[in-house]
Amino acid sequence: MAQNAGPLPEVSDSPIGYPSVAAALADLAGRPDVQTSVQGDWTIIAQPQPRTLWSFPGAKHPAYPAAVRREVVTGPDGKVYVQMQVLCEASKPACDDLVRSFQALNKKIGASGKRRS
Template sequence: MKYLLSLLFIILLPGTVYGEDLGYAGYNKEGQSVGEKLSELKGDKSFNVYEQGGWTIASSQDGVMYSFTPENHPAHPAYVERRVIEREGAVYIDMSARCGASKAACDDLVRSFQELNKKIIQNMGG
């Protein structure tokens, strides 16, 4: 079985889109804030919320993980949501994020998670 990496980015970032296509279309003021999302997940019994290396992590049994940036992170306040999905024998990681920092800091955050996702897929034999 061949493992594939599929990144679906629904990134809500300030600023405009520049030359590099990281899969998002710019800033969207609508929707839930980073803090509101964290509060919601803390109240959701299907998520385990814990601290790891300064990051706040919320994970569920069904393969959903939110990673919230520490206060000293350049992209703070931000979170990255990843979902492990299996379709027709292939494993995908769908990813979305919300970031309230500068475009450059948010782009760096997205790139770091893209690299992490690639490593995860490689370790799975993909």
């Protein structure tokens, strides 16, 4: 688990392009251009265009309901980056823990990508 360094900043508008977690899940799950799977208590939706991975924790997760949107983008320097947006409707501490766990996962992904290049 990532080290707790106090509360994370919040945004007032939904950063994921949907007004709520339920709206995002309903829209994405009904689309023919995505692949949906369940891994443990998580619903994972892979969207090919743009290259985006959506993660929705199940009802037993402390950060439920939440949506984590991670998009793979190529920067102006030609390097590949993961841009992450989170909409979390749970308690502030649970949401902060969720964000920190995904930030740590993103760092691991970036580190493994650097080793391969």
